[in-house]
Each structure stands twice: as structure tokens, then as C-alpha cells.
Amino acid sequence: MCLAIPGRVESVDQEAQTALIDYNGVKKSASILLLPDVAPGVFALVHAGFVIQVLEEAEGAELQKLTEECGLV
Amino acid sequence: MSEQDYRDPGLVAALAGRIKARNPRPLTIMEVCGTHTMSIARYGIRSLLPPGLRLISGPGCPVCVTDSALISAALAVAGLPGIIFTSFGDMLRVPAGRNSLQRCRDLGADIRIVLSPLDALELAKQNPGQQVVFFAVGFETTAPLTAATLVRAEAEGVDNFSVVPGHKTMPAALRALLARTDNIHGLLCPGHVSAMIGAEAFRFIPEELGKPAAVAGFEPVDILLAVEALTDMAAEGRAELVNCYPRAVRQQGNQRALDLLNQVFQPAEAVWRGLGPIPGSGLALRPRYARYDALSRFSGEIAGREAAADHPGCRCGRVLRGELAPEDCPLFARACTPGSPCGACMVSSEGSCAAAYKYRKR
């Protein structure tokens, strides 16, 4: 239970407390009431119209490592 | 970075191979998140695992565990004149007897699907002459959203807005569930609940209940990594908490969300379909926000409503406790189908039975 979709934070409107999220194909705004300090440029998880957490880019490195481990590079 | 990378078939095949190569002994792993139920079914994860490694579904679907009494109460409110009743789409077809929000809507009630509780609040602002009610269902991923919405409602003086409080929390239910069953060897913990409340919230599973726990994401790679971690721990007799979804889950979660949650809600007893009443497993409105409780606000008008009874043959309770596989329920795919569901597990978009039905093989 928790359809949360990752997207890139394109811009933040502090006054409206919303962020414009780019879902790799469409953009739509989401509330930042739960993560008011979110910064443009990061990837974030969005659940039911709210940004809930920032996705750590470091994970890209983890995935790379996993791919190498599995001998898939 | 894209979620597509976590679906890469080469990587998935390699991980499945890795698990098989470890030759794990027979194990039963339970997931407690409807979105995991759906992902596992949709991607056919079970067919990638060695036989003997069993994935079962627990009470992780907030729609499924909403009991009939609460749905009947919601229907009663929705049926009142002048009410705009809002809900996530997930709840629309959940039956309470012969009724459902969908049927209520077909009969003339003003019931609208919203994608966010803030949309419901917006409706209240646009329709000052009417009462707008939001059906607040969901676990800890969703409850902070309702909390934030109520804080805003108060700040903006929106009085024609209220919620039917149906949020539940996982830890108390997991304790109750794992206390009465001994054949679960590991737990796949819900990744987005953890993103909100922190991985630490599930520390009690290894430490109090002695079971390995792995916080898992929802893509096939995420799920397989977590299953691998659990099989390793089980093989070595270790009971630990592993975070297999570090890109989204911090140990302490989202502090602001937790603060809002605590500001608006307090733990209360909640009735879980299939598990009965569990103390401390629900979220009730604190006194400061009690006036936003729709069941109190409209208590006079909905008193004397008929409480719906569950279908006499419905075994959702046993399915939710992981005691019965959907396919083994005598009603499954016969009397009980998504088109004519007997219980919530079949109608919820991510109920175990709905997932089993939708993604069944020939």
C-alpha cells in the first residue's frame, strides 16, 4: 500500500508550498508540506500528491556495483 | 537514475540465479504491504524463486483490513443529503454487504474520487455551503498526508471539512500477527511506510520477535535483494533488520511527517478485518482536531444505520493472517471474483485475492 512514484524536482514554490515534479514524460505539481526543504534538482518519491522523501543518488552507485557483481557489465 | 534500472531483466535473472545458487532451505516469507503483493504478482516473482521458498501475503492492504463496520459508517455519511464524500479510488468498490461507495454513487450520492486529501480540502473551500468529508484510509505512508491537510484546514479556518478516521499503523498489528503464528521465517517490510516512519520502526521484529526483517522497495530487483537478504539471515540463524531500500529509506524516516502525525493523531484501538481489535493500531484524532471527525460530526444523522454483515463464507480473515492462500479459499474465482467480490481481499486493487486472480496463470 503505498504507490509512490519517483520524479525529479524541477522547481519549488515556497509560497504555495508545492514543487513541480518531472516524472520523465509528464510534469505535475505536488505538495511539499511534508518535506518543505526539498531542493530543486533532486529525485524524490511522491505519494498521493505529496513529496515524502528524497531519493539518494548514491543508489545509482549501488546499482552499478550490483550490476558488476552479477557480471552483467 | 530510473526505476527502469531496477526492472532490468538481466539483473533480475542474475539475482534470481544467485538466490537459487544459495540453495536455501524451505522458508516462508511474509510481506505486509499491498503494494508488495501487487508487485510480486505483476512481475511473477514467485516463479523466479526456488520451490520451497514461499512468499505469502499478510494484512498489508489498508483497504482489505478496513472492517465492514467502518465502511458502513462511511456509506451512511456518504448517503446524507448535502454531503460531498471524497475518497481514494481504492475504496470505491469495497463491499459492505450489498453496498459500496460505487453503488451509493450510482444511486445518487455525491461521491468523488480524489488523488490527494488536499484536493478534498480544496473542494470544501470551493463549496462553502456543503460539507465535504474525506475517507482517511491508509497506513503510515498516507496518514501524515491527512495530518498535514487537517493542520492546513485549521490554519485556513475551513470548517465544512471533516474526515472519516480509518488510518492504521503497522507495528502493533505485526506484533499481534507474529505472536500467534510460528511458521513465518522472515518479514519483507514495507518500503514506503519505512520511508515515512524510518527503518528503525521495524527493529522490534528481530529484537522482540526474533525474526529477520528486510525493508524492501517495490521493483523486482528491490524485492529479490530483500528476499536474498532474508534467506541469508535465516540460513545463518541471524535475526537482524536490514535496509534493502536505502535510496528511499533513512533509519529515522521523515521527521516532519512524524511530527505532523503526532500533532494530529494519537494511537487508539482499531478493528482489523481478520485480526479483530488491536490496541494501539489505529490513529484517532487528538482532542484539538476532534471536531474534524466526521463520525462525531454526523453521529446523530447516522445513528441507527444498519451494520453490514460479511459474506457468510468469506475467509478474508484467514487470508489476511497468511493462514490461507487465496487460491485455497473455496469461493476464490467461483462465487468471489473482482466483478462480484464477497470480501475486501478480492475487491481491493492490491488485496491478496485480487492480485492472485488478476495475475493468475492458466
Place this chain on the structure above:
Amino acid sequence: MNDSDKLPETSLCGIAGPDGRDERQGSVPKRTGPALVMPATTSGEIYGQPDEIITMAHGSGGRLYRQLVEEVFLPAFDNKYLRQLTDAAVVGCGGLQAALTTDSFVVRPRFFPGGDIGRLSVCGTVNDLSMSGAVARYLTVGMILEAGLPLEELRRICFSMAAAAEEAGVYLVTGDTKVVERGAGDGVYINTAGLGLFPAGRSPLPQRLAAGDAILISGALGDHGLAVMAARENLGFDPPLISDVAPLNSLVEALLAAVPDVHALRDPTRGGIAAALNEWAAAAGKDILLEEGALPVAQPVRAAAALLGLDPLYVANEGKLLAAVPSAQAEAALAALRSHALGRNAAIIGQVGEGGGLVSLRTAYGAERLIDMPEGDQLPRIC
């Protein structure tokens, strides 16, 4: 036009536009009066009984709709033409064969990115005719207008219909108009009926799958349904999702010129390709296996569907066709579709198997799962 002529502003479902008003037409009158009396429920009641009322689910082109056809319409109207149970009926007219079809359009909002109810009403009927192999010729237009509808809007719709008719090369030859009281309609309902003729030497398509047939789609899935939903709910996608509504008659001609031996054509509207393929499979008593990786979906549609928890397989298309062709003709069919502007993203998406009647999908990981007939409209979900 003054305020008293405007339709009430209560929105039907969802969020207002940026200036607080929403541009959707149609409204739900505020309910007053006693609470709804819901049907009584006792523990002895039998569940799963068919409803005694029409519900929204009957209108979504899925299982309940089929049930309505079998249990209400066929018993009342049964005849050899109706039993074809295709969108367009093939009828005889003094030695000539013709195709006849009708369709009604109730879409909300009436104007959406990529089209409007008028364009939809012309293309929908042209497409139904084309799927039988007939050349669409003449359309009728029946309109039910709700008092209060702005004339300017009606003009826009009519000009759009005229443009679509010209694009499709068909004539709107006659029509009818009724007006109902405010609240008794939803702005505009349009019905179009269409007549098409089979060119010399062409028989109506068999509309029946054979084992081994290739299944093709002429382009990406889900454009129309998601565009309309996004517009209706004011979801604020940027760029806006665009409906694919288009007349497919020239695409069909291109296909039939290259592959006269097409076994079946279908435009997958309500219920998406899931509904259309399930009907094909059931009618032929054959299985269909789809390849998940072969299904074309535009990236914005994929993203929007993910956000709403929807599956593009079940979303309506209004500018796409499904084709079942003998496997030896699959590549020729694909080339013919791709050579046309409306078929650039055509793809071979599956194959017809032997006995059965079920539709399955092979995932990227090799597992197969069933694709059921839809039960009702897909609802957005957050869980």
C-alpha cells in the same frame, strides 16, 4: 448570455482549475432531501446477485456490458444481423452489401487536448465502419442538448464535426436535435449512425481469429483515455496528455491494400485492448498471448498511468486499431501500417494460440499472466 443561463458550477469529480472555476461542462445538482435509503443487508442475503439497476459499470465496455447485451438486448432484439455482435453490422441491400453502425458520445469534458465530443463522434463511427472493411460514406447526427448550453459551444462542436468529416472524406447527411431541461442532460449528447459500402471484390472481414495469427496494434496504447481523465480531473499534467482521436479509414485502406486477407480489425475503445482482445479470444475460442515488451506506450502516458495506478492495457484508444492477420502476412501488415501517418508506431504485439479463449501476457521476466476482461472502469488508486 447572463449568469442565469450558465450551468451550475459544482464540479463533478476533483479539482478546480487555477482560477477557481472549472471549465468542465455539466454538473451534479446539489442533493437535498432525505438520506439515501440503501438496500437492506442481512447476513442471510445472497451476494453476487446481478444488480436490478443500471450502474456506471454497465457502461464501461467490460464484462457487465457484455452481460447486458446477452441478458437484455439479445433476448429483446435477437436477429441474424444483431448476432454478428460486431460494432458495425453487415447488411444486404438489394444485391449490395453495406455496413451500418451507431454510436453515442457522452464524453466529459466536451473539449480536451487533441479533440472534442464532435470530432470523437465522427471518428468513432467512421472507425466502426472501417473495422468491418467497409468504406465509410454517410453519417447521421442526432443531438440531445441541455437547456443552458452556450450556442458558441455548439458552434465549435459542429465545426469540429465538419472538419473531421472532411478529413475522413464522409458526409453528414441528416440529423436531429432535441432539447431537454436543465439537469436532464449533460450539456450535449451526440449520437452518430453511419453507412459504409464494400468496394467491388471486397468481402466483409471475417472478424474471426485463426490459430497462429499475428496480433498487431497500429500505435501507442492509452492516449485517449488518460488524456480525457486528466482533462476531466484537471490533473495539471505538463505537457497535457493528448487524445489520439482520428479517423482510421485511410489507414485501414492502406492495410487492406497490402494484406487483403486480414482476419479481423477492431478499434480498442472502452476497456482498452484488454477488452477487445478478450472478446476476440472468446468469440474464436482461441488463446491470445501478448509480449509485454512489444506493447508501445508513449512515455507521458506511461508516467501518467503510473501516477494514477492505471494499466494502459485497459485504457481507451480512439485513433488505434488492432489487426489479426495470418502470420505469414505479419511483416507486410506491419510495413503497411508504419507507412501511414497514423501507424508510425505500429507493432506486432502477440500471437493467437490454439484452443482456450483467454488472453495472457508474457512479462519481461518470462512469466505469463492472464489479462482479464475489465470489470468496470479502472479507478485511480494510491495504494
